[in-house]
Amino acid sequence: MFFFILRRLGQSLLVMAIVSAVSFSLFNFVGDPVNNMVGQDATREQRIEIRQQLGLDDPILSQYTRFLGNMVQGDFGLSYRIKRPVDDLILERLPATLELVFVSAVIALVVGITLGIYTGIRRGTWASRAILSVSLIGVSLPTFIIGIALIYLFAVHLRWLPSSGRSGTIDFGWWKTSLLTVDGWRAIILPAITLSLFQLTLILRLVRAEMLEVIQTDFIKFARARGLSERAVNFRHALRNTLVPVITIIGLNTGGLIAFSVITETVFQWPGTGLMFIQAVDFVDVPIMAAYLVFVALLFVVINLVVDILYFIVDPRIRLGG
Amino acid sequence: MTDLLQITGLDVEFPTRRGTISAAQNVHLTVKPGEVVGLVGESGAGKSTIGNAIIGLLESPGRVSAGSILFEGDDLCLKDETAMRAIRGNRIGMIFQDPQTSLNPLMTVGAQLVETIEKTEAARGKAAEARAIELLEQVGITEAKARLRAYPHQFSGGMRQRVVIALALAGDPDLIIADEPTTALDVSIQAQILDLIKRLCRERDLGVIIVTHDIGVIANVADRVVVMYRGEVVETGDVAQILGSPRHEYTQSLIAAVPRADCKLERFSSVDYIEGGTKPFKRIDVQTHWLGKAQSHARGETAIEADHLNLSFVLQKAVLPRNRKMIKAVDDVSFKVTQGQTFGLVGESGSGKSTVARIITGLYPPDAGVVRVLGQDVSSNPKSSEARKARRAVQMIFQDPYSSLNARMKVMDIVAEPIRFYRLTSSEGETRKIVGDLLDHVGLGAQVATRYPHEFSGGQRQRISIARALASRPRILICDEPTSALDVSVQATILNLLKDLQQELGLTMLFISHDLPVIRQMCDQIAVMRNGQLCEVAEAEALFNAPKHDYSRHLLDLMPRMDLLESASE
Incomplete structure (x- = not known):
């Protein structure tokens, strides 16, 4: 296991190095950084002075090393537009995104696995067929349409829930949460459902397919032949054996949820990192884009590592096989 | 009661x-x-x-x-x-x-x-x-x-x-x-x-x-x-x-139809009761047919020579070589197979018999030792054109007929693949004709070429495997437990088919099995393997009548007793 994790760490570092190189090159290829920083009436001398201050005339390699060094310390420079440190901006916005993703992941997992088991065990019943048909809609409809439909129904038509924004937050100084007030929950529920719907249907269909397969195996048949109750057979024996592929998908998708909550955040004007990224793209705010790129890559790498370690915990064959 | x-x-x-x-x-x-x-x-x-x-x-x-x-x-x-x-x-x-x-x-x-x-x-x-x-x-x-x-x-x-x-x-x-x-x-x-x-x-x-x-x-x-x-x-x-x-x-x-362990018979008796009604299939004359070309019926030469083969697998990894746990899957194995003969490799699972077969076909490179096929060294420089050419003469038939055929390919394409790969024919029409003949020859009939493997029973699939192995005009067939997934009656017909083909085409066979009665019926020479080592190499009848090595004796003792059967046949 030690070797396995060591190897994975090495691979992760390589991925991060490549991504950071790409993000570094953004500065040089997407517009001229000096142009973005000085006013239109700056003189040629001022520009040259800034170039030298920023070290833009140094060899490219030493610039990159400096970028890497700063990056490791969490320093991504100042946003062109807001003139504040980028890492502060990201940290400020991260709680909103993380809470949104957390709530939607819980919805997707709980509902997805429950319905997956149900449709796997009771296949062919009226309810299973209905669930599967509805789940097709979840897979095929794009997120923004679902979001807008939910807003129309619950915010505009029924007027039960707010249509956008994040309200009812409580500030701990380092973390602003909206999960402690009724208003906060009212605001988060629609975007969370919107974000979870695709994952939910994916998990549902995956758990169902895996259940159908596992139930055919000999050890399930043997468990039945030993007279174990249906519940023990289905949950203790079958469900755990479906988990390895499910964990993979959940892991990859959680990364995707955080990185690509962009659309949901835009539709609901949710003040998270995704919305920040979209605004940065609009204004060609290169430092934020570069930092976001590195941040998303780091997220995927960490989640993949966690997923690999989870395999070890779930499946003893991997654990002991080394 | x-x-x-x-x-x-x-x-x-x-x-x-x-x-x-x-x-x-x-x-x-x-x-x-x-x-x-x-x-x-x-x-x-x-x-x-x-x-x-x-x-x-x-x-x-x-x-x-x-x-x-x-x-x-x-x-x-x-x-x-x-x-x-x-x-x-x-x-x-x-x-x-x-x-x-x-x-x-x-x-x-x-x-x-x-x-x-x-x-x-x-x-x-x-x-x-x-x-x-x-x-x-x-x-x-x-x-x-x-x-x-x-x-x-x-x-x-x-x-x-x-x-x-x-x-x-x-x-x-x-x-x-x-x-x-x-x-x-x-x-x-x-x-x-x-x-x-x-x-x-x-x-x-x-x-x-x-x-x-x-x-x-x-x-x-x-x-x-x-x-x-x-x-x-x-x-x-x-x-x-x-x-x-x-x-x-x-x-x-x-x-x-149960293979006899007590004496050697010319052919396996098949379960006629089931087979009843199947028409005798068309055989082709190999002397004049494409299949027979490039076949030397020379006997007495060495077809396969394994010379001090060694192969270890890593069981547990470690940074320091001395902490690694290795298993010697093949440990100093040497033998020669004469052309036209059937050489049996017997042993329990994990004894390394399949690994030997894989080394000979070039699927695993040996750590040490040399494999010679028809006199050509194929292991030292496996990518050389001579080694490739020699290896074409070796074909393999696997144990599990269910997983050894690609389920998404038609029988025609499965059997034609080696012909196309080695460019053995000049035209597609000729390839199709040869595939048809091959399918006839293994007793399936040319008309099955357009069907998919799942439409066939285990025995029929094994016939497809045999046709595929024959398609590159091999001189050596390696059969790794070819019938252990099959019923007794089907086993008998497949083994008879292999025997017939060997006689007609002068094939050399390396026959791997854990089933001693089958080995006795099929083989001229037998090697007994245990823990990667050869225990005994002997003529088939000599081994069964007077085993020399303790382990060979042990294996023979373990054969299910068939006294009841034997008394009946006397």
Whole structure:
């Protein structure tokens, strides 16, 4: 296991190095950084002075090393537009995104696995067929349409829930949460459902397919032949054996949820990192884009590592096989 | 004595969209306490269906449509699911074929035992654990206490089957149904497991039904035998009577098809009763045909030479080489195979026989040693054009006919692949004609070329494999357990086909098997392998009549006793 994790760490570092190189090159290829920083009436001398201050005339390699060094310390420079440190901006916005993703992941997992088991065990019943048909809609409809439909129904038509924004937050100084007030929950529920719907249907269909397969195996048949109750057979024996592929998908998708909550955040004007990224793209705010790129890559790498370690915990064959 | 189980007039049917398929008709069967009943037949004969029907676990949509299953006087067919669940495990235990797949891989053996004990007995917690240890000891597992915390994959196949038996015994049942309990195991392990089943049957006065296709197993353990053919019981009787003087025509030909271990015959006798009606297939004249071209019928030259082959696998990785655990899969193996002969490689699983075959075909490069095919060194520089050319002369037939054919390719493309790869023909039309001839020659007929592998039975698929192996005009065939996944009757026809082809084409064969009677019938020379080493290389008859090495003697002793059969044929 030690070797396995060591190897994975090495691979992760390589991925991060490549991504950071790409993000570094953004500065040089997407517009001229000096142009973005000085006013239109700056003189040629001022520009040259800034170039030298920023070290833009140094060899490219030493610039990159400096970028890497700063990056490791969490320093991504100042946003062109807001003139504040980028890492502060990201940290400020991260709680909103993380809470949104957390709530939607819980919805997707709980509902997805429950319905997956149900449709796997009771296949062919009226309810299973209905669930599967509805789940097709979840897979095929794009997120923004679902979001807008939910807003129309619950915010505009029924007027039960707010249509956008994040309200009812409580500030701990380092973390602003909206999960402690009724208003906060009212605001988060629609975007969370919107974000979870695709994952939910994916998990549902995956758990169902895996259940159908596992139930055919000999050890399930043997468990039945030993007279174990249906519940023990289905949950203790079958469900755990479906988990390895499910964990993979959940892991990859959680990364995707955080990185690509962009659309949901835009539709609901949710003040998270995704919305920040979209605004940065609009204004060609290169430092934020570069930092976001590195941040998303780091997220995927960490989640993949966690997923690999989870395999070890779930499946003893991997654990002991080394 | 009263009957423990009494099945009368049982019909089982599977309603499908295309009509109802009858899996068993009018089956009568009785089991007394302390008696082992063998249920024998070929695949599809309905033997497993009977086992599943007794325990109430018929695969959907199967159902019992007539008859009764009286278990200690109660009709099991009338009980509902809850009542059946109380009987499963407690009163009737079941053992399945493959110990690799019948245990939950994610739960420790102890947890699986304890959950079963807690369900079937009053014992809880510590008491259940103590009972689990006791059970494991009864089935012959040492250090049972420590083994409770082990996972199934940490046990060997035989040990796992012991765990399965312990699980089946957990509820102290009166009847055990063992569905092919030793088919997936080695001969030596098979003997141990059969002994264990027999012992438990006597000690606990259990009724046992052993479902099997292996006449050897029946001869070893059964007291009475029930022979099934196409869903019907064709004969019931004492083991001595059934094996010694079978009355029904089917039983007679089934027993005749069992490969003889006691003497060598020219051909295998096939189960005519099944084969009846199949027309003799068109054979081609190899002297003039494409297949016969480039064949030298020269004998006496060395076809394969293995020269001090060594290959190790890493068992456990470590940074320091001295901490690594290696296993020597092939340890200084040398032998020569003369052209036109069949060379047998015998040994138990893990002895390295398949690894040797893979080294010869170039699938694994050896750590040390040289492989020469028809005099050409193919292992030192495997990518050279000479080595490639020599390797074309070697083709392989694998054990499992279900996984060795690409399910998404038509038979035509499967067989034509080597021809196209080596560009052996000048036109597509010629390729198609040759594939047709090959399929004719292996007894399938050219018309099957447009079908897919799943449309064929195991034996027919193995014929496709043979046609594919022949397509590159090989001079050496490597057969890795070519018939161990097949029924006795099918085995006989496939082995006869291989023998015919060898004679016609002057092929050299390396024949790998754990089945000693088959080896005796097929081979001229035999090498016995154990733990990666060659124990003994001898002429076939010499080895069987007077084995020199202790291990060879041990293996020969383990062959299921067929005295009953032999006395019958005299």
